[in-house]
Amino acid sequence: MTRKRVTQIFPFLIPLRVWQRNLFYQIEMFLDKNHYSKHFGDLLPYEVCNTKTLMINENSGHDIIYQKNKVENLKIISKTMNKILIYPNETFSFYYLSKRSKKYGKLKDGLILVNNKIVPSKGGGICHLSNLLYYTFLMTPLTVVERHGHKVKSFPNPDKESLEGVDATIRGGWLDLRVRNDTKNIYQIIIDFDEDFMYAKILSDQKVTVDTEIVNDDFKYIRKNGKTYESVSVIKVSKDKKTKKEVTREKLYDEVVEITYELPQNTKIEEE
Numbered sequence: 001m002t003r004k005r006v007t008q009i010f011p012f013l014i015p016l017r018v019w020q021r022n023l024f025y026q027i028e029m030f031l032d033k034n035h036y037s038k039h040f041g042d043l044l045p046y047e048v049c050n051t052k053t054l055m056i057n058e059n060s061g062h063d064i065i066y067q068k069n070k071v072e073n074l075k076i077i078s079k080t081m082n083k084i085l086i087y088p089n090e091t092f093s094f095y096y097l098s099k100r101s102k103k104y105g106k107l108k109d110g111l112i113l114v115n116n117k118i119v120p121s122k123g124g125g126i127c128h129l130s131n132l133l134y135y136t137f138l139m140t141p142l143t144v145v146e147r148h149g150h151k152v153k154s155f156p157n158p159d160k161e162s163l164e165g166v167d168a169t170i171r172g173g174w175l176d177l178r179v180r181n182d183t184k185n186i187y188q189i190i191i192d193f194d195e196d197f198m199y200a201k202i203l204s205d206q207k208v209t210v211d212t213e214i215v216n217d218d219f220k221y222i223r224k225n226g227k228t229y230e231s232v233s234v235i236k237v238s239k240d241k242k243t244k245k246e247v248t249r250e251k252l253y254d255e256v257v258e259i260t261y262e263l264p265q266n267t268k269i270e271e272e
Contacts, residue, residue, distance in 0.1 A: 024173070025095070025172070025173045025174075025176075026099075029093070029096060034091045034180075035087075035089060035090045035091065036090065036091050036092075036093050036096045037084050037085065037086045037087070037090045037091065037092045037093070037096075037097075038084075038096075038097075039084070039085050039087070040082075040083045040084055040085065041083065041085045041188065042083075043083070043188070043190070043203060044085075044186060044187075044188045044203035044204055044205050045203070045205065046203060046204045046205070046206060046207050046208060047201055047202075047203055047204075047208075048139070048140050048187070048201075048202040048203065048204050048208050049136055049139035049140060049201065049202050049211075049212060050136070050199065050200065050201035050202075051132065051135055051136055051139075051199070051200055051201075052197045052198065052199045052200070053128065053131070053132050053158075053159060053162065053197065053198050054158040054159040054162075054196060054197055055067075055070070055071050055074065055128065055158070055193075055196065055197065055198050056068070056071065056158065056196070057155065057156075057157075057158035058158070059155050059156050059158070060111060060118075060155045062111055062118065062120075066109065066110050066111045066120055066124065066125070067110075067111075067125075069108035069109055069110045069124070069125070070110040070111070070124065070125025070126075070128060071125075071193075072105075072108050073107050073108055073110050073123055073124070073125050073126050074125065074126060074128055074129050074193075074198060075193060076101050076104045076105040076106075076107060077098050077101050077107075077126045077129055078129060078191040078193075078198075079101075079104040080097045080098050080099075080100050080101050080104065081094070081097040081098070081189055081191070082189065082190065082191045083188060083189070083190065084097065084188065084189050085186055085187070085188050086142070086179070086181045086186065086187040086188070086189070087181065087186055088181050088182075088183060088184050088185070088186070089180075089181065089182075090180070090181050091145065091178055091179070091180045091181075092142075092178060092179050092180075092181075092189070093176055093177075093178045094130050094133070094168075094170050094176055094177040094178070095170060095172055095173075095176040095177075096176075098126070098170075098172075099172065101123075107122050107123040108122070108123075109121060109122055109124060110123065110124025110125030110126070111124045111125060112124040112125075112127075113150070113152060113154060113169075118154045118155075126170070127150075127167070127168070127169050127170055128198070129191070129198070130167075130168045130169070130170045130177045131166070131167040131168055132198060132200045133168070133177065133189065133200060134147055134166060134167065134168035134177055135163065135166045135200075135214065136189075136200045136201070136202050137179045137202075138166065138212075138214050138234075138236060138252070139202070139212040139213070139214060139236075140187065140202050140212070141182075141183050141185075142179040142180065142181055142182075142183075142187060142202075143179060143180045143181075143182050144178075144179050145178045145179060145180050146176050146177065146178040147168045147177055147178075148168065148169050148170075148175045148177075149165070149167055149168065149169065149255055149257065150167050150169045150257060151257060151258060152257065152258045152260055153230060153257050153258065153259050153260065153261070154260050154261055155261050156261060163214060163215070163216055163234075164216055164219065164230060164232045164255070165216065165232045165233075165234045165253075165254075165255030165257075166214060166234060185204050185205055185206045186204065186205040187202055187203065187204050188202065188203040188204070189201075189202060190202075190203060208241065209240070209241055210238045210239060210240060210241055210247055211238070211239050211241050211244075212236065212237070212238045212239075213236075213237045213238075213239070214234060214235070214236055214237075215235045215237055216232050216233065216234065216235070217232070217233040217235050217251075218231070218232065218233045218254075219231070219232045219233075220232075220268075220270055221259070221263065221267060221268065221269040221270065222256075222269065222270050222271075222272050223269050223270070223271050223272065224271075224272040227258055228258070228259045228263065228269060229256050229257065229258055229259060230256070230257050230258075230259050231254065231255070231256045232254070232255055233251055233253075233254050233255075234251070234252045234253055234254075234255060235249060235250065235251055235252065236248075236249070236250045236251075236252050237249050237250075
């Protein structure tokens with residue numbers, strides 16, 4: 001029998017526990033000797049990469065209001081880091097910047113995963129932004145120093161063409177998305193929106209000589225011990241900007257996540 005946490009037995013202690021974890025996390029960041037990005041600036045001249053994501057997921061299985069609230073949350077959180085500059089030897093921290101969101105508006109109830117269940121919660125859905133940023137970071141020379149993939153996937157991606165295995169969940173006080181600039185160049189994050197999509201691009205103060213693409217390989221569904229999992233390899237491909245010839249191809253990692261939504265009947269699933 002799994003031992004219950006104190007906050008599961010006494011739910012009224014959750015706000016106190018969250019406050020405690022946030023306090024400890026901020027103290028740890030103060031003492032860890034990293035230089036966290038905090039300066040904003042005018043647009044840098046050269047584009048390194050760009051991407052976009054569909055914001056509303058109509059297949060969530062929950063009231064669409066939570067998707068609309070998520071969009072509002074994304075716009076608020078994006079203001080804490082849009083146009084942020086990442087100087088050499090600096091570390092970008094999603095948590096460090098997003099905790100200043102109150103100055104830009106009040107977060108609404110969106111959907112989050114708690115104990116393998118999707119539930120509404122204040123600020124829910126901002127992982128959609130950390131997912132997008134993590135994907136763009138993979139296409140840059142920045143070094144990912146902290147990233148946590150979701151362990152459970154509760155509904156299909158809103159965009160059928162989106163990559164798998166390039167998500168990054170965040171939870172204030174526990175989980176962060178951090179990248180470090182180990183180069184001599186300056187990088188900048190740009191986030192924008194239209195009615196349907198959220199856009200992200202990375203700019204630099206220096207020209208780039210390669211185009212980088214992230215692709216999936218060996219995608220499959222696996223059934224093990226009565227549960228269904230999605231397995232995929234994440235590959236980084238770099239091509240010469242002028243000749244378009246492939247320069248490097250690197251397997252970054254394999255990602256496995258549990259699928260808890262119902263797959264189409266004709267889906268091929270391998271038994272293990």
